[in-house]
Amino acid sequence: MMGVVAADETEVAIVGAGPAGLVLSHLLAARDIDCVVLEQRDRAYVEHRVRAGVLEHPTVELLRSLGLADRLDREGLAHRGIQLAFDGVRHRIDFLELTGRSITVYGQQEVVKDLIAARLAAGGPIVFEAVDVTPIGVDTDHPLVRYRRDDQRHELRCRIVAGCDGSYSVCAGMVPGRAVAERRYPFAWLGILARAAPTQDELVYASHERGFALYSMRSPEVTRLYLQVAPGEDLAAWSDDRIWTELAARLPLADGFRLNTGPIIERGVTGMHSSVATPMRYGKLLIAGDAAHIVPATGAKGMNLAIADATVMAAAIEDALRGGRPERLADYTSTCLSRVWRTQLFSHRMTTMLHRFGDDPFQRQLQRAELDLVTSSAAAATDLAEQYAGLPFATFAERVG
């Protein structure tokens, strides 16, 4: 028997406790704007979901400015650049030297843990295990969100709904006339987490005849490694031995690179695709992060872009609710899109530069020319470094202000 409706009220109902929704909740709290986060999973599930792990410089600065970076500053691994390997030889791109900025390796699940702990400690409500979340009346001035929890129906009245509910977003599906521009790549990534100490303090992106491989890490004890595989690859066909042998074949061992092996504690296959769905707003419903766009993981941008959207959204909401300018919500999509498309471009370039696309010799030579260029021209390397380390959020958020 379903319980009665329990009604509640807030200014902003945030759907989804991923990086976009949680950062938004902190940005709104910093502006004294009331919000409630509704998350369909339980707390332990979202805190242990292994996904991204590279934080751009502006993401780290933002978390610091919100007082959310204590553990990140203690435990995050500061990397001053990356390495590109081809023909078995490694080439460094030194972000710090080229741009004065660097990146930090810190697991997405650790970011999520920190954001949840700080939000709850400040008394900010996060409703876990909120199911059947349904925004209603988002084209009016009085939207509400219905959901179910513990067999009780709830209604959360609000002024704005923030759809931060990831790639299978319910919220995004409510935007009428939504157009999706997308590209599917003819490969996927087999990713593993291994209890093996990293041998490097930089990520190694390896372009190889057998396919792409990425060497990265999550902590001083845990390595994160990826192999280019066919889309829909059957994980059961990949024994631990086969994974390590393939990694050893593709990574530049002949160039002094060492690969530590160890127990594989997590594995999965993720398809590679890009998409952008517009508009990112309908009435009082604003969409952020993976709910609006997906980038291939090669550029390490998904989480950072979700957080960048949250900065734009917080500024737009403040303008609408506190600045008496509700019409500013209309700028939200175009303001986000300038960063979204630059990020798509960067992620697409990294993906096409590094992966094996069948046997096309012309494509292979173009890749080789691009790798040569980026490792020999300071201008090309600086361009890559700037994009990888992250363009400032302010450039984009200011346009809303």
Ligand SMILES: Cc1cc2nc3c(=O)[nH]c(=O)nc-3n(C[C@H](O)[C@H](O)[C@H](O)COP(=O)(O)OP(=O)(O)OC[C@H]3O[C@@H](n4cnc5c(N)ncnc54)[C@H](O)[C@@H]3O)c2cc1C
């Ligand atoms: C499987 C996977 C692996 C990835 N690996 C990498 C990687 O290795 N490197 C990299 O750079 N990037 C990676 N990414 C990309 C990166 O993790 C995402 O871009 C990032 O999580 C986006 O943050 P978000 O807040 O927009 O969405 P999410 O992190 O997906 O958060 C959305 C939240 O909404 C909740 N939710 C969903 N639907 C509802 C609903 N109806 N009601 C209530 N709550 C709901 C979800 O449970 C989730 O907590 C990966 C993504 C995925 C999906």
